[in-house]
Amino acid sequence: MKDLNLLVRLRPVAFIAVLLAIWQVAVMRHPGQLLPSPWQVVGGLADLLRHGLLFKYVVASLFRVTWGFGLAVILAIPLGLIIGWYHRADTALGPVIEVLRPISPLAWIPIAILWFGVGDLSAIFLIFLGSFFPLLLTAINAVRSIPDVYVNAGRNFGLRPLDLIHRVLYPAVIPQLLIGLRISLGVAWLVVVAAEMIAVNSGLGFLIVDARNAGNRYDLVVAGMVVIGVIGLLLDMAMRSLEKVKSFRWSYSED
Amino acid sequence: MSTQTAGQHSSTRASTDTAKLSTHSLGMVFHRSGETIPVLENINLAVADGEFVCLLGPSGCGKSTLLNTMAGFLSPTSGEVRVDNEIVQGPDPRRIFVFQERGVFPWLTVEGNIAFGLANLTRQERDRRIAHYVQMVGLQGFEKAYPSELSGGMKQRLEVARALAVNPDMLLLDEPFGALDSITRLTMRHELLRIWQAERKTIVFVTHDIDEAVQLADRVVVMSARPASIRQIVTIDIPHPRDISSARYLELRDGIFAQIGLAHKI
Numbered sequence: 028m029k030d031l032n033l034l035v036r037l038r039p040v041a042f043i044a045v046l047l048a049i050w051q052v053a054v055m056r057h058p059g060q061l062l063p064s065p066w067q068v069v070g071g072l073a074d075l076l077r078h079g080l081l082f083k084y085v086v087a088s089l090f091r092v093t094w095g096f097g098l099a100v101i102l103a104i105p106l107g108l109i110i111g112w113y114h115r116a117d118t119a120l121g122p123v124i125e126v127l128r129p130i131s132p133l134a135w136i137p138i139a140i141l142w143f144g145v146g147d148l149s150a151i152f153l154i155f156l157g158s159f160f161p162l163l164l165t166a167i168n169a170v171r172s173i174p175d176v177y178v179n180a181g182r183n184f185g186l187r188p189l190d191l192i193h194r195v196l197y198p199a200v201i202p203q204l205l206i207g208l209r210i211s212l213g214v215a216w217l218v219v220v221a222a223e224m225i226a227v228n229s230g231l232g233f234l235i236v237d238a239r240n241a242g243n244r245y246d247l248v249v250a251g252m253v254v255i256g257v258i259g260l261l262l263d264m265a266m267r268s269l270e271k272v273k274s275f276r277w278s279y280s281e282d
Numbered sequence: 283m284s285t286q287t288a289g290q291h292s293s294t295r296a297s298t299d300t301a302k303l304s305t306h307s308l309g310m311v312f313h314r315s316g317e318t319i320p321v322l323e324n325i326n327l328a329v330a331d332g333e334f335v336c337l338l339g340p341s342g343c344g345k346s347t348l349l350n351t352m353a354g355f356l357s358p359t360s361g362e363v364r365v366d367n368e369i370v371q372g373p374d375p376r377r378i379f380v381f382q383e384r385g386v387f388p389w390l391t392v393e394g395n396i397a398f399g400l401a402n403l404t405r406q407e408r409d410r411r412i413a414h415y416v417q418m419v420g421l422q423g424f425e426k427a428y429p430s431e432l433s434g435g436m437k438q439r440l441e442v443a444r445a446l447a448v449n450p451d452m453l454l455l456d457e458p459f460g461a462l463d464s465i466t467r468l469t470m471r472h473e474l475l476r477i478w479q480a481e482r483k484t485i486v487f488v489t490h491d492i493d494e495a496v497q498l499a500d501r502v503v504v505m506s507a508r509p510a511s512i513r514q515i516v517t518i519d520i521p522h523p524r525d526i527s528s529a530r531y532l533e534l535r536d537g538i539f540a541q542i543g544l545a546h547k548i
Contacts, residue, residue, distance in 0.1 A: 176385045179355050184399035184448065185375040194398075198389040 063246040068253065071246035080234070084251075085258065088219050088230040091147060095154025096215040103159050104204065107166020108196060124163065132157035132218045136225055149226040150219065157218035158211035165207025169200035202270075209266040216259045231255050301328035301364075302484045303352060303377075303452065308361035310347055320509035321347050322358070327503060327512065331451075334478060334485045336495035338538070339505030345488045346456050348510065352486060353379040353454050365452070375399055377452035378445035382461050386429045386441050392416065393425045395440055399448035415443040418477060435466040439473065446477070452484040459494070471497055475522055492542070496535045497524055504541055514541055 047065050054064040063071070075081040110120055132153045139149040173196065181195035223232025231251050238247035310322035321344040329335050337345040350356040352363055354373040363370040365377065373379070378399075386395050393412050400408045416422055419439035421432075429437050438458060445453055458474075459467045475498065478485055489495050495502045502516045516538060520530055 174384070176381045177387065179353075179373070179379065180381070180385050180387070182355075183353065183373040183375065183379050185373075195387070198387070201389070 063249055067246040068249045071244070071250035072253070075234075075247065075250060081254065084229060084231050084234050085254065087227075088223065088232070089258075091150045091222070091227075091230065092154055092212075092215050092219050094147075095151040095219070096158050096212055098151070099155050099158040099162055099211065099215075100208070103162035104166050107163045108170055108192065108200065110163075111167040111170025112192070112196065124160065124167075128160040128164065132214075133221050136222070139222075140226060145226055145228075147227060150222040150230075153222040153226070154215045154218050158215045161211040161214060162207050165203060165210075166200065169203035169207075170196060172203070173199045205266070205270050208269075209263060212262055212266055213259065216255075216262060220255060231258075300330070302331040302333070302366065303329040303486070304364045305348075305352070305358075306361050306364065308348070308351065308358045308363065310344070310351065310356070311359045322351075323509045323511045325361070325510070325512060327515075329484060329486060331484055332482045334487065334498060334500045336499035336502045337486065337488045337505060338492065338495040338502050339490065339510060340507055340542075341490050343505055343508050344510035345490075345505055348505075349379070349454050349456050349486060349488050353377060355379070375448050376450050377454060378448060378450045380441050380445050380453060380455045380458050382438070382456070382458060384437075386437050386444065388429045391426050391428055392421055392432075392440055395429070395444045396447045398444055411447050415447045418446070418480075419443040419473070433466075434462050435470060438462065438470060442474070442477065446481065446483075450483065452486070455485065455487045457488055457490070460489075460491075467494075474498070479522070492535060492538050493526070496531065496538065497526060502538065504538060516541075 050062075051065050054062060072081070075084075135153055135156055136149075139152045143149040143152055177195050177199050178191070181191045186194060219230065220232035220235070223230035224236045227233060231254060234251040235248050238244040238251065305325045305327045308322060308325040309320070312319045312321055325348060327335075337348060339345045347356065351358045352365075352370070354363075354370045354377075365374075379385075387398065390398065393416075396412050396415055397408055400411060403411070412425070416425055419442060421436060421440060421443065424432065424436065429440065432440065441458075442453075455474075459470045462470060471494065474485075487495075487498060496518055499518055502518060503512055504514045504516065505511070506513050516534060518534055520528065520534075524531060
C-alpha cells in the first residue's frame with residue numbers, strides 16, 4: 028500500500044518530467060527561435076541568480092502586490108459588509124459597481140500613470156483596482172446570503188448592532204470571503220506582471236519585457252514566466268491553508 | 283393553567299391579565315409582488331406561566347408567523363402581543379426562539395454556542411453554566427466539537443442548551459424536531475419534557491404533528507389553514523409520563539384528527 032501511495036504522489040512530478048523531456052526533444056529536433064530549451068531556461072535562472080536580479084525582482088513584485096492587495100482588503104471588506112448589510116433589499120450601489128467591475132485594471136494604466144507617474148504607486152494602484160472589485164462584490168454577496176436564522180438568533184440574544192457585526196456577520200461571511208481573497212490575490216498577481224511591463228523599471232513583469240527588448244533573451248523571458256508561475260502557486264497554497272482553520276472551514280464540511 | 287377538566291372546549295379566550303404571554307386580536311397581512319396575503323386573523327390566546335402550549339396546524343398555515351410575532355422578529359399588522367403585560371417591541375433574551383437545528387452557529391464550538399448569550403457573566407459563572415447545560419442535554423465530551431461534527435439530534439440539543447443557558451422565562455420552538463428521524467424525534471420529545479419539568483419554562487411549541495402535540499402539550503391550539511385563526515383549544519388532561527396507548531390519549535388525538543378533518547385511516 029505504501030508503495031502505491033508513493034507512486035500516486037510521484038505522478039505529477041513524473042508528468043512534469045515527461046513534459047520537460049518532450050519540450051527538450053522538440054527544441055533539439057527543430058532548432059530555431061521558437062522557444063528556448065529547458066536547459067537554456069535553467070541557465071537563464073542561474074544567470075539571474077548570479078546577478079542578484081532574481082531575488083530583487085521577486086521582492087519588488089511581492090512588495091507591490093502586498094500593498095495593492097492589502098489596501099484592497101482593508102477597504103473592500105468593511106465597505107462590502109456595510110453595503111451588503113444596509114442594502115440587503117435595496118441595491119443602489121449595485122449598477123455602479125457592476126459597470127466598474129468588468130473594466131480590466133489594464134485599461135486604467137494611462138490614468139494610473141497620469142495620476143501617479145511611472146513608479147511603484149502606479150503599479151500598486153492598478154493591483155488595488157484589480158483586487159478591490161472582486162473583493163467588494165464577494166463581501167456584499169456574502170452578507171446578503173447570510174441565513175436569517177443567524178441574524179435573528181444574534182438579535183434574540185440581545186446583541187447590539189456593532190456586536191452583531193462582530194459576532195455574527197463577520198464569522199458568517201468568512202468562508203465566502205476566503206474564496207474571494209484567494210481569487211483576488213490571484214488577480215493581483217496577474218495584474219502586477221502587466222503593470223510592471225509598463226509602469227515601472229523593476230519586478231518580474233519588467234524582467235520579461237526587458238529581456239526581450241535588450242537582446243531577445245528568451246531564456247530569461249521563460250525563466251521569468253516560470254518564477255511567476257511558481258510564486259503564484261505558492262501564494263494560492265498559502266491562501267488555501269487558511270481554509271483549513273476549523274472555525275473558518277465550517278461551511279465546507281456542512282452537509 | 284386551567285381548571286377545565288373537559289377534554290375539549292372551544293374557548294379561545296383564557297384569562298389574559300394573569301397570562302405570561304397573550305395575543306390580542308392579532309392579525310398579520312403580507313404584501314408580496316402587489317398581492318395582499320392575509321396570514322393570521324384575529325388570534326386571541328393566553329399562555330400561563332410555566333405552561334406548555336402547542337400550536338398545531340397544517341404546513342404553511344401561518345403558525346410559524348405567529349411564533350415569530352411572539353418572539354418579536356415580526357410586528358403584527360394589527361393587534362398586539364404582550365409578555366408579562368408589556369407589548370412586545372422586538373426580540374428579547376428573556377424569550378429565546380429555537381429554530382430547527384440549523385440555528386446553531388456553525389463557526390462556534392459546542393461551548394462557544396452555549397456561551398453565546400453569556401458575554402456579560404464572569405468567567406466562573408459562564409463556565410459553570412456551560413458545564414451545567416452540556417450535562418443537561420448530554421453533550422459531555424463534545425464541548426470542543428463544531429456543529430458540523432454533530433448529528434442532527436445533537437445539534438438540536440445544543441440549540442436548546444444555548445437557549446436555556448441565558449435562563450429565559452420562555453422558549454419558543456419552531457418545529458424543532460421536524461428534520462430529525464422518527465426515533466431521534468421520540469427521544470428528543472422525552473428530553474424536552476424532562477428539561478421542562480426540571481426548569482418549568484413557559485413553552486410555545488409549533489408543530490404539524492398531531493401525535494407530537496398531544497404527547498407534549500398541556501393545551502393544543504388547533505389552527506385553521508391560511509389565513510390562520512384558532513379553531514379550537516384542546517386541554518390534554520393526562521399527567522406525564524403519558525401512556526400513548528391509553529383510551530384518553532387516543533380519544534383526544536382522534537378528536538383533533540376529526541377536527542382537522544382527516545379520516546383516521548390510510
